[in-house]
Amino acid sequence: MWNSEDLDLDAYLGFLGYEGDRTPTLETLRALQRAHVLHVRWDTLDGFLYQKVRLDLPSLQDKLIRRGRGGYCYEHVTLFAAALERLGFDFTAVSARVQLGAAPQQPRPATHAMLLVDLDGARWLSDVGFGASPLEPIELADGAMSEAGPWPYLLRWQEITHGSPGWAVHQLGDGTAGREGWELRQVFTEHPQYPVDFAVGNHFVASNDRSPFVIRPFVQRMRTDRLDTLDALTWTTELPGGTADKESVPPQDVPKLLGDVFGIRVDAEESELLVRRLTELSEQD
Template identity: 35%
Template structure:
């Protein structure tokens, strides 16, 4: 991105241009992105194409005032960070389901970011409810974050060579893979091999089209707030402030469109159709 385009992106997230690509600057940009740009899968239900091209992703967020899901959000954020002088490497991950099973390859995209100080961080603005700030990539102890207590662990199937799985092993993990945990619960299995945005096209196609994808089965638009989170799913608006949770049913399509605009800055001409839970 050129200088004016980068400035437009920074205005979109309400962030100042950092003087250098430092760890503090990365933390500020990461939080600003989460506060301004929603995690949403509206394109899936509006029949919109999802193009994994940096310029197209930035245009969606900056020009159209939209959000997206992991490939889109982290893809655009990567372009911003590179324009600001950070060294960024996309990484592929497989999400750990509630049953403990791994999702498809290229199920998720996260970012390894190297700063001017030579420190390396795991940045992820595309996983919904997750970290507010980047995680220290090489730290294997607990890392406290407003979103919870996180940990990055080695996930080798047999790290000591004795033929027995280690305590932190994950079925399907390969040598060098890492497991990201939140409050002790596995979130995703992260591969350290560098990837490019185009590598995730099959994963994006799957999540946009497959009846088995949770993105085709649900409709969500969610954004971090200064004191909690706000989420719109269909006609249900959920606001969380600390431990308090308020659920409001929006009675009309007009009220839903107003909520998209008021809470997320998203202007739509019609309400996205809600998925039929009996399908698939």
């Protein structure tokens, strides 16, 4: 289903630096998710620059693995799903609503791609495409947590939209967002999604003039001890414990910042286009 026959599995695993076991076990899934989140870059540059994002595996491998560019959730999950399929994992794709900053009674569109992996009688949420993604899968159980990385995540079964129950991922906020500082991050159900569904969501996110990923560029890089984010021309470095430093970046400095901090390579032509578009964006403010 996920066209795994088109995947160069050795090249993908080599890019991750993964040399472990290839049997479909929880240990393998944990190792692959951690490696993917830490090595495959995350950005929305194609939506901002071209209003077009391709999801076919040859394009994804060329972009994310060979050229060292980043992508967002649909790209990450499509690539990761192909790898899991080749390795023999049993999984279901799902879509989530990212609710950070939104009122519960105002659901956002379900445009975040994730996977639910079935292993040994349990189901695990594998979310590799958020940018600031968990470094391990989370068991699909009320109250389950991930504490493998610098930021913990909590999974709850609760009311999610207009009285409907479902799963909710919470992250630690500033201590005022909810019980014990947890704030709602995304909500989802276990309703299966397929590549064609991701194609529809991807088209909206990459090309609609109301999509935040079309309006401005957004780049993230998760490390084990920090999270760097570039939102248009604002660069934020966040450390565990709530410490965050923000800095405004001139448009002409962004290509170098992408390489030095985010590990994202842009060629000369793309660099010139990015600087021009960012300059136009800054002049609108």
